[in-house]
Amino acid sequence: RSVAALECRVAGFEKSGSIRLGQAGRFNGAYTQMGTFALLPQIVGAVNIPVIAAGGIATAEGVQAALKLGAVAAQIGTAFMLCPEATTRPLHRQALKSPQARHTALTNLFSGGPARGIVNRIMRELGPISELAPAFPLATNAIAPLRAAAEAAGSSDFSPLWSGQNVSGCREVPAGELVEALAP
Structure with a gap:
């Protein structure tokens, strides 16, 4: 090849x-x-x-x-998700700081296209990649009611928890400070 x-x-x-x-x-x-x-x-x-x-x-x-x-x-990407300037939702921030964040997979369940996220209940139960997932952009609308109900109850079980494989760099520091720390 x-x-x-x-x-x-x-x-x-x-x-x-x-x-x-x-x-x-x-x-x-x-x-x-x-x-x-x-x-x-x-x-x-x-x-x-x-x-x-x-x-x-x-x-x-x-x-x-x-x-x-x-x-x-x-x-x-992911390293900036806990910065105060990021618009990351509270449930997503909580997941990024949890041991759960070490387990990620490519999924098409939330957007219809492959993207990496923290494995949660819907990914475990349906499998992270499903041929039945609606195509982009329909998947987002299809899961929206379930996601909204779960989030209202304080659960991220049906939310896209976008994350890369390496959350070790995620810190709750200003983005400018993180940029300085990343510079070679």
């Missing part, structure tokens, strides 16, 4: 001329769980455009590793 045959989730390739490695890769239509640091050198070696690493990077050491592997930059 050549790297050229690997279908990566690419954001903005035509417009920006750069590749961003993200939460899910695909090969022959199947979603893979290949990590950023395993995939990054393969992509960097196969293309002649800037590559921005994303996924699982939550520390300055992770940023440095991505740069050493050939990325021109690193995009950080």
Whole structure:
């Protein structure tokens, strides 16, 4: 299998001329769980455009590793979700700070497309990926009443708890302070 045959989730390739490695890769239509640091050198070696690493990077050491592997930059996501500037809902913040946050999976139940989230009741009971999930954007509306009722009762069992695989960098500090801590 050549790297050229690997279908990566690419954001903005035509417009920006750069590749961003993200939460899910695909090969022959199947979603893979290949990590950023395993995939990054393969992509960097196969293309002649800037590559921005994303996924699982939550520390300055992770940023440095991505740069050493050939990325021109690193995009950080989950680490910012507990910052006061983030609009993360209280139940989501609670989940990010819990031991439950160590268990994530790709799911299509909430949006209709694959995205990584903390495993909760609906993902356990239906399986994280379901062929029966409505396509994007219909899935969000389909689950909305169940989600609203559960959240009103203080439960995140039916809420999308978006999160990357690495919550170790999540801190309740101002975003600017986190940016400074992440800088290589």
